[in-house]
Amino acid sequence: MRQAKIIGTGSYVPSKVLSNDELATRMNTSDAWIFERTGIRTRHIAAPEEATSDLAVAASIQALRMAGVDAWELEMVLVATVTPDMQTPACAVHLAHKLGARRAFAFDIGAACAGSLFAMSVASQYIATGAVKNVLVVGAELLSRVTNWGDRGSSILFGDGAGAMVLVPTEERDGPGRGLLALQLYSDGSAADILCIPGGGSRAPLTPESLVAQHHKVSMRGREVYKFAVTALVQAVERIVAEHNLSLSQIQHVVAHQANVRILEAILERVGISFEKAHININRYGNTSSASVPLTLDEANRSGKLKAGDLILVMAIGAGMSWGAGLIRW
Ligand code: UT7
Numbered sequence: 001m002r003q004a005k006i007i008g009t010g011s012y013v014p015s016k017v018l019s020n021d022e023l024a025t026r027m028n029t030s031d032a033w034i035f036e037r038t039g040i041r042t043r044h045i046a047a048p049e050e051a052t053s054d055l056a057v058a059a060s061i062q063a064l065r066m067a068g069v070d071a072w073e074l075e076m077v078l079v080a081t082v083t084p085d086m087q088t089p090a091c092a093v094h095l096a097h098k099l100g101a102r103r104a105f106a107f108d109i110g111a112a113c114a115g116s117l118f119a120m121s122v123a124s125q126y127i128a129t130g131a132v133k134n135v136l137v138v139g140a141e142l143l144s145r146v147t148n149w150g151d152r153g154s155s156i157l158f159g160d161g162a163g164a165m166v167l168v169p170t171e172e173r174d175g176p177g178r179g180l181l182a183l184q185l186y187s188d189g190s191a192a193d194i195l196c197i198p199g200g201g202s203r204a205p206l207t208p209e210s211l212v213a214q215h216h217k218v219s220m221r222g223r224e225v226y227k228f229a230v231t232a233l234v235q236a237v238e239r240i241v242a243e244h245n246l247s248l249s250q251i252q253h254v255v256a257h258q259a260n261v262r263i264l265e266a267i268l269e270r271v272g273i274s275f276e277k278a279h280i281n282i283n284r285y286g287n288t289s290s291a292s293v294p295l296t297l298d299e300a301n302r303s304g305k306l307k308a309g310d311l312i313l314v315m316a317i318g319a320g321m322s323w324g325a326g327l328i329r330w
Pocket of ligand 1: 028029030033034037038113152153154156220221222223224225226229259260263287289317318319
């Protein structure tokens with residue numbers, strides 16, 4: 001069995017910036033309240049003509065360029081998203097077409113904010129069995145289109161963006177223990193109603209009344225999500241660290257889903273990992289759901305902070321609830 005490694009990363013956020021101060025002119029909130037509770041100052045919002053696959057294309061081009069892989073060489077394209085261009089076909093199909101990835105088969109992964117971890121896991125299994133030689137994994141979201149702007153408890157959190165990575169098998173010269181060492185994933189549908197988009201599916205097709213009631217937008221019980229997230233990710237991180245016989249000091253970087261900086265602080269404090277190791281961009285981008293992990297990884301990578309051999313802890317949690325933790329030897 002071969003290990004998967006990441007040889008290229010990319011990211012994209014739309015140019016329009018929406019600040020907390022601007023939000024405070026539209027709803028009863030303030031920069032101080034939002035920053036204190038979440039760590040967010042600004043988020044980026046897509047232009048009306050942009051769709052999720054457009055964000056994904058921009059991030060993918062960067063990742064492919066860094067990897068030195070042409071789009072036509074790609075064998076598999078995965079997009080983690082809860083905001084595809086349309087209900088069907090998959091966002092990944094639109095992305096592959098726009099990139100010119102004609103050889104690749106493409107499909108979407110739905111695990112909300114944990115989607116990129118789920119997609120990385122699928123990609124690594126295909127690589128491990130030798131079924132494909134490369135995979136483009138993208139997390140892309142246009143959350144501003146599914147945000148209920150009349151709900152100050154949730155709308156302050158979200159932003160638009162995309163992150164991408166190219167995965168290939170490790171080679172002999174990489175030596176043992178490199179690449180994606182482990183990814184442990186979890187799901188608990190009993191908590192489905194604390195964070196969801198209730199309308200527009202087969203359970204509740206949209207009606208004029210449900211559109212007015214915003215059932216096609218994100219519905220969230222924030223405090224419950226917060227508590228679930230901290231408990232679940234503490235357990236996930238403790239388990240993966242224990243099962244790999246690691247001491248916490250061996251972890252050099254934390255690349256986590258940027259849901260809320262307070263959630264991350266609480267998790268790292270309980271586990272015993274210094275917050276200094278976490279790469280943070282939620283202050284600039286807000287919560288970009290499945291884009292968050294690959295976007296953060298790309299920023300860390302491009303800033304030169306990730307050195308060959310460094311151990312990276314990745315983690316994410318989102319609607320489902322769906323969550324996971326992983327270890328990458330860079
Ligand atoms: O990827 C996973 C995505 N979701 C999350 O990560 C969400 C996790 N949860 C959170 O981040 C937090 O629960 C929030 C930041 C969303 C909310 O913070 P909180 O401390 O849990 O606030 P709360 O919902 O318990 O509300 C406390 C008060 C309420 O007022 P009263 O009833 O005490 O008078 C709210 O009405 O804060 C009020 N409030 C606001 N005030 C100013 C709620 N939203 C706002 C707001 N500005 N934007």
